[in-house]
Amino acid sequence: MPKNRLRAVSSGLLLVLPGPVFCAAASATAEQQSLNLTAIITFLAFVLITLLITWWAARRTHSRKEFYAAGGNIPAWQNGIAISGDFLSAATFLGMTSLLYFNGIDGLLLIVGVIATWPIILFMIAERLRNLGRYTFIDVIAFRLAARPIKIVAALSSLAVVVFYLLGQLVGAGKLIQLLFGLDYVYAVVLVSTLMILYVTFGGMLATTWVQFIKALVLIFGGSVIAALLLIEFQFDIGRIFQDAIAVHPMRSDLLAPGGWLSDPISVLSVGLTSLLGFIGLPHILMRIFTVKDARAARQSAFYAISIIAYFNFIIIFIGFAAVSLIMFNPDYHDAGGRLIGGRNMVVLHLTHYLGGDVLLGFISAVAFATILAVVSGLILAGAATIAHDLYADTLGKSTATEASEVLVSRLSVLGIGLLSSALGIAFEHQNIVFIVTMALAIAGSVNAPILILSMYWPGLTTRGALAGAIVGLVSSIGLIIVGPQIMVDIMGMERALFPYVYPTIVSAPLAFFIIWLVSISDNSARARKERAAYTRQLVCSELGIANDELR
Secondary structure, three states: OOHHHHHHHHHHHHHHOOOHHHHHHOHHHHHHOOOOHHHHHHHHHHHHHHHHHHHHHHOOOOOHHHHHHHHHOOOHHHHHHHHHHHHOOHHHHHHHHHHHHHHHHHHHHHHHHHHHHHHHHHHHHHHHHHHHOOOOOHHHHOOOOOHHHHHHHHHHHHHHHHHHHHHHHHHHHHHHHHHHHOOOHHHHHHHHHHHHHHHHHHHHHHHHHHHHHHHHHHHHHHHHHHHHHHHHHOOOOHHHHHHHHHHHOOOHHHHHOOOOOOOOHHHHHHHHHHHHHHHHOOHHHHHHHHHOOOHHHHHHHHHHHHHHHHHHHHHHHHHHHHHHHHHOOOHHHEOOOOOEOOOHHHHHHHHHHHHHHHHHHHHHHHHHHHHHHHHHHHHHHHHHHHHHHHHHHHHHOOOOOOHHHHHHHHHHHHHHHHHHHHHHHHHOOOOOHHHHHHHHHHHHHHHHHHHHHHHHHOOOOOHHHHHHHHHHHHHHHHHHHHOOHHHHOOOOOOOOOOOOOOOOHHHHHHHHHHHHHHHHHHOOOHHHHHHHHHHHHHHHHHHHOOOHHHHO
């Protein structure tokens, strides 16, 4: 396989795959090890605590606002921690560590891209999103445009994002349970889906928030323990961590030089743009903005989230480079051929075992499961809100929907999405999960993000422009993936692809922005003139915190 192709594949694996890469690859390791009692106890304790929280939350979740947004009463600090729990997937803990371990300083691009997302959310998105919407970001998109077509198109794209992203997480969680318990994969997927359905169906956003909150604390604690043990291992000499890594790694001093992984500017822009716009357009992340009481609390939530995310990613840098000197040529963690046991994404788990033995390894393995389960809960709640609120209550059944019926549809949607995810998770056990999750990020960055940003900040946006941009963004992102290396090389076996990059966002997102602009400025219809004039009303509503339906 060509060198550039290897880099493209690694970028896909390490950015989007949450933990499951290591699980899928660790089957050999699982066969060699007995069940880890610490992992099982920690896992069962997490499940028991979260189920008790769900029971408690179910007694307090009755209205639509309580189900979707926990009544808007989540404190900013708690919501910020929950957002970080929703955002920090096992890809951060496992994938980025491995990327730094194998490819060096270029891995910081992903860390920078992820962290750079949050100042934009903090300063550009959070306040207006909270003021203009009620439960989902689609409320904001439809604020001054023709609600019915916009909501239908935006809801369908959001559901595609949720399903693809959820599928990747669910397959990974199933593999992790299979690894911890030795369960058959099918039973593992059913177990995870059942827990996911229980959390969201009965507890709504309140239970989901607490699951994410606890997961964030456990993940931060686990990462901090590893960092503390590393400081002790290196006698609190941070510079020695990098010196020893350079001395051991085959790349030598190039380990800390750019160009080891991403050798051309287009690759750098492609990965960076996907990180930035992809995460901005994720429905389950944006939905958390509505769980606080006002715009000020939304900004505070974003500030707490970025602080925690930055801290955790800072820890990841030291873990990744420290693993080089401690693990890279340690025979205990390599097979007879010199390959890392379990695959590329086992680095942090091998390091954990080196530092704390089976006890710490079991705890961190259970943390990885909690990480995935929290993300899954947020995703399924976002999908249910899209179906019940955006499609049913505000569009297809607007004339007959009541608050009670909307909550019922939401809970039925949770059940339906859970069952569908179980079936797909079983069917896609051996498929390329990178392809699936890349599609989620590409659609989010090429459809949701452009329309959301322009709807809030460009007075010239029209319904025709938004619809045209959404369709072009959706078709181009999926189409470029089909003619890209994930399909043409990995699946079809061709030597090279028509489109050379794993992430199509470098083309599809700018194209979506351009089409929205072009069609909007060309639209001289009476509706378009009213929509442009309505931008002033949107600014007033944003400043006053008045939702569109309240103004009417």
